[in-house]
Amino acid sequence: MSLLDVQELEVRYGKAVALEGVSLRVETNELVGVLGSNGAGKTTLLKAISRVLPSTGMLRFNGKALIGVPAHKVVAQGICHCPEGRRLFPELTAEKNLRLGAYLRTDRGSIDADLQLVYSLFPALRERRSQLAGTLSGGEQQMVAIGRALMGRPRLLMLDEPSVGLAGRLKAAIFDAIDEIRHNGTAVLLVEQDAHATFGIADRVYVLEQGRVAREGPGQELLEDGDIRRIYLGL
Template identity: 65%
Template sequence: MKALLEVAGLSVWYGKAIALENVSLTVGEGEIVAVLGPNGAGKSTLLKAVSRMQPSQGTLALRGVSLQGFPAHEVVGKGICHCPEGRRLFPELSVLKNLMLGAYLRRDRAEVERDLEFVYALFPILRERAGQIVSTLSGGQQQMVAIGRALMGKPSLLLLDEPSVGIAHKLKMEIFDGIRKIRETGTAILMAEQDAQSAMRIADRVYVLEHGHVGREGTSAELSKDDYIRQAYLGVA
């Protein structure tokens, strides 16, 4: 599969503390890649480095073009949209206004309207709540808004940071079903997630981050048979 994103020898420091050291991974066109690992492993830092929200050293390339040196807003324009942990919505604005802010760099109005319809088809509750203030929504509905806002940037690579954290089971399943449907449109997804079982059900490949390093990597099928992964992440003896 042709690589969309290439990360090689990536290292990130917070002051004198190293958060990521010599991390390498790839995401293919139209592929879902999950990054698993415990709290503090560096999953969020990795996504921030890819979207250029966090300075880093090493190789970051989208379709062979280096991203190093570009500010975060220009990376969005190149086709990488980041849905951060904690959602980071504008709480006093409506659902629709939050969604449309994701398209702030775009000038293709007809395509923007089509993408908005896609988001509404993906998460129908957002159409019903389009005029509602975001802070009054449930956590799961707010996560749908956050994913929808990122999609409104028309990404070729969508970064999802802990999309299921703190969300009721029913809405979590709707979100993972939505992620599958996003991939069906050709959008590649790099997803950091603590719910290993749900992530591995939809991911093509998986990287396991531990202490800032890639400890294991492989297809979901391969890692689901790995005794360490089964015990540490899937709760299977």
């Protein structure tokens, strides 16, 4: 049984079809990448899984159906969604933003320990923990956004364009952290524009085109596809 099982997922915006017949899976401790051009349906896919958007089809997480489940209960079941654009509370400190990620948890004794784990993953945040989130650099804000999602102690972490707008050094640091998160036992569903970095860390990759899955398979296998190399890698 897959940790996340999506079958024939469909999302509509009025009469417009955003996703049509999308099927994918994420196994326990697996890092799965989703590539595609702007408008391909990548963000819509994550929003449908987290139940921010209504959809039809089958969605199962850890063997339980997600269709009809409200978004806050999806989080409680173990799916945390780090959205595109970070969406921090700029007037709160970095640490207060991180702690907000644990708002559904009742195991108060473990929250401080998990906060220290986030700081070990992103050492820069320990130094910036008392700084207002709105004054952090773009890379530091992205670290807070990912760390906030981790504070929910997810079994599946969904990341939407975590490297967008970041310079090379910071982008590499973010991808190193994502790889470490997977190796620490959290499954990751990663939506990205950076195909090079995604192929470098993903166990498997799905390519979306116009709301449908156009390609899927192990990253190394897709790297041998001429169309993938030409369109996404410029080779």
